[in-house]
Amino acid sequence: HLVGKPDYLVQQGDMIIPIEVKSGQAPSAPYDSHIYQLAAYCLLVERALGKRPAYGILHYRNRSFAIDFTPVLEAKLMEILADMRRVEKSGNADRSHDQTSRCARCGFRQACDQRL
Numbered sequence: 001h002l003v004g005k006p007d008y009l010v011q012q013g014d015m016i017i018p019i020e021v022k023s024g025q026a027p028s029a030p031y032d033s034h035i036y037q038l039a040a041y042c043l044l045v046e047r048a049l050g051k052r053p054a055y056g057i058l059h060y061r062n063r064s065f066a067i068d069f070t071p072v073l074e075a076k077l078m079e080i081l082a083d084m085r086r087v088e089k090s091g092n093a094d095r096s097h098d099q100t101s102r103c104a105r106c107g108f109r110q111a112c113d114q115r116l
Contacts, residue, residue, distance in 0.1 A: 002081065006041040006056070016045050018056040026060035034058050035067055039077045042069040 006018035018041035022034065038056040046052040058065045067073075087093045095103075095114040103109060103116040 001085070002040060002044060004037075004040060004044060006038075006045075007059075009045065010057075014051065015053055016049055016051060017053050018042055018045055019059055020056065021059045022061075024061060026063035026065070030058050030065045030067065035073070036077055036080055038067050039069060039073050040081075043074065043077065 007021040008019040010017045010019060018038065020034065020038050020041065035058070038058055042053045042056050053069055055066045055068045058067060095112070095116075097103075098116070100116040103112075106112065106115070109115050
């Protein structure tokens with residue numbers, strides 16, 4: 001029940017590395033949401049190709065970060081996915097931010113009763 005695709009897959013030796021490209025300037029440290037998105041791609045690469053990537057890369061306009069795909073990161077990702085599924089089943093997913101610009105770009109804006 002997880003789908004998605006990274007912007008690039010790069011082969012390094014016998015390992016496939018997912019790369020996610022972000023259009024903005026790099027923050028001082030990658031955002032958690034970007035890290036978990038990349039972790040999800042690492043998991044999908046492992047499941048689809050049968051080889052676990054040791055890391056993935058977040059590439060911003062001016063800087064890149066290599067993010068290790070550790071068992072701890074995978075466990076946290078699995079917790080987040082389980083939480084998302086619980087909320088989805090409950091039918092009560094509340095908006096998770098107070099940023100009007102985020103709402104303005106959201107694909108669910110027209111159907112959302114919590115839009116800003």
